[in-house]
Amino acid sequence: MAERMLQFTHVERKMPEKREAKARADDFAEIYAEFSKEAAGAQAARCSQCGVPFCQQGCPLSNNIPDWLKLAAENRLEEAWRVSSATNNMPEICGRICPQDRLCEGICTIQQSGHGTVTIGSIEKYITDTAWEEGWVTPIKPPRERSQSAGIIGAGPGGLAAAEQLRRKGYQVTVYDAYDRGGGLLVYGIPGFKLEKHVVERRIQRLEESGIVFKFNTRVGEQVSLSTLRAEHDTVLIATGVYAAKDLKCPGSGAQGVYPALEYLTASNRKGFGDAVPAYDEGDLNAEGKRVVVIGGGDTAMDCVRTAIRQGAKQVSCVYRRDRTNMPGSQREVQNAEEEGVVFEWLASPEAILDTKAGKVKAVRANRMKLGEPDASGRQSPVKTGESFDIKADMVIKALGFDPEDLPELFGEEALTVNRWGAVRVDYATMETSLPGVYAAGDIVRGASLVVWAIKDGRDAAEAMHKAMKAAARAETVAAE
Incomplete structure (x- = not known):
């Protein structure tokens, strides 16, 4: 083992420098600076180079984290990038947006020993950003071209990974997406x-330069049918x-605002x-000067509150x-939001949206809650205390999660089976749906989840499609012979 490893006993954990809250609240640029080569x-x-690396077990992609950490410590960055990208199609994106505190860093061995976790995500970002700067990331050149083709519905992380x-295996690939740009929630859901x-x-x-064809503004079920795609592609x-x-299931949820x-x-x-965004320019979807209340506690809620701050909201709760x-x-996102001025009302649940005579929202009435007995998931259930309070509001944003659209209806394919939540059913051994030759991956299978899980599902589905x-x-x- 290289002598330069196991430095956690005398090198303190440090994140890249973070811009001051007042400075970063005025723009949508990323809040963390780049690591220098020396700092990275x-x-x-x-890294302690564990014999059984818990960080790797905590990563949905089973990234070889200790290996590329060691290579980065030795300044062998191109090798580090090749190891990192061997299991992850978007390491620079995961390094930025993965909740490492709940995944790899959350179970880092030295974190458990009290020395502070290795800053895995920031180093991952540094390695791949360096790879782009140095020109190591080049278009894909398959060893041979295959005549068979695959159609991918959706240009989000799962579809792009697949x-x-x-x-890479030489198949002809066409990606269809309803939006006018690729990336899905990476471009339209996650803030800059x-x-x-x-x-x-x-x-x-890079994917376009690799020969992948993108057809944007193409909604399957409208511009093209699923049956047509099945006829045009092998999978x-x-x-x-x-x-x-x-x-939001409470009175007044349909109020203006x-x-x-x-x-x-x-x-x-x-x-x-x-x-051009008329709804923003006319003030409807612009938080400037408004008292904004965001309802929800997930990462999407954090994206909303921090966006409202940057738009110049008067108050954000x-x-x-x-x-x-x-x-x-x-x-980590909660801490960033608090630094930027967001007020959190913990143990509070909306009882009603109060509006004016003209139907415009004016306040959120919330119940004070307490945590009761654990539910079926093991989490303590919130229980009303009987106390309520009002939060003045000019805009209310519902960040309560997402459900699948009715794909059998949208695609005109009644034979496409879904579960009781509307997610597409698959054989998890192959990721194949009830329609032969049609596979599914990502949130449409598992429900709203993390980008890293979508990438894993896309990779798994691609392997099954290849087979x-x-x-x-x-x-x-054989038949031709």
């Missing part, structure tokens, strides 16, 4: 202060994600691209029915 190497050298894996859009755009460009992957917003989180975030991100310890969002097409080609060759 020093932080990577803190497209890349299949292209967590993920600047050029990071996604260069990935899309098809459904990777649409989930976009139907869960509704109450919006779904994704509608709000998409408008903001489109403005960042320079698109976040209402969540459990306490801070039990919230589903990243604790199916390879078997079909072999059978065709």
Whole structure:
């Protein structure tokens, strides 16, 4: 083992420098600076090189984290990038937006010993950003071209990962997406202060240069049917994600000024691209000068509150029915939001949206809650205390999660089976749906989840599609003989 490792006993844990809250609240640029080469190497050298690396077990992609940390500590950055990208199609994106505190860093061995976790995510970001700067990330050149093709429905992380894996094996790949840009929630859901859009755009460009065809503004079920895609391609992957917003079930939820989180975030991100967004320009989806209340406790809620701050909101509050310890969002994001001026109302649940005679929202009435007995999931259930209070509001954003759209209806395929939540059913051994030759991956299978899980599902589905097409080609060759 290199002597430069196991430095955690005398090298303190450090994150890259973070911009001051007042400075970063005025723009949508990422809040963390880049590690210097020296800082990245020093932080990577803190790794204890565990015989059983818990960090790798905590990563959905089983990334070889100790290996590329060691290589980074030795300044062998191109090798570190190749190891990192061997298991992850978007390491620079995961390094930015993965909740490492709940995954790899959360179970780091030296974190458990009290020395502070290795800053895995920031080093991962540094390695891959360096790879882009140095020109190591080049278009895919398959060892041979195959005549078979795959159609991918959805240009989000799951679809993009699958497209890349299949292209590496030489298949002809076409990606269909309803939006006018690739990336899905990476471009329209996640704000720039967590993920600047050029990071996604260069990935899309690289895939295009690799021979993958993108057909944007193409909604399956409208511009093209699923049956047509099945006829045109040897295999098809459904990777649409989930976009139907869960509704707020209380009186007044239809008041003017109450919006779904994704509608709000998409408008903001489109403005960042320079698109025309009338609903933003006219003030509806713009928080400037308003008292904003965001309902929810996940990462989408954190994206909304921090976006409202940057739009110049007068006051921003976040209402969540459990306490801070039990919230589903990243604790790091909560800290960033608090630094930027967001007020959190823990143990509070909306009772009603109060509106004016003209039907415009004026306040959120919330119940004070306490945590009771654990529910079926093991989490303590919130219980009303009988006390309520009002929060003045000019805009209310519902960040309660997402449900799948009705794909059998949208695609005109009644034979496409879904579960009771509307997610597509698959054989998890193959990721194949009830329709032969049609596979599914990501949130449309598992429900709203993390980008890293979508990437894993996309990779798994691509491998199954490859096996199916390879078997079909072999059978065709045998039949011809």
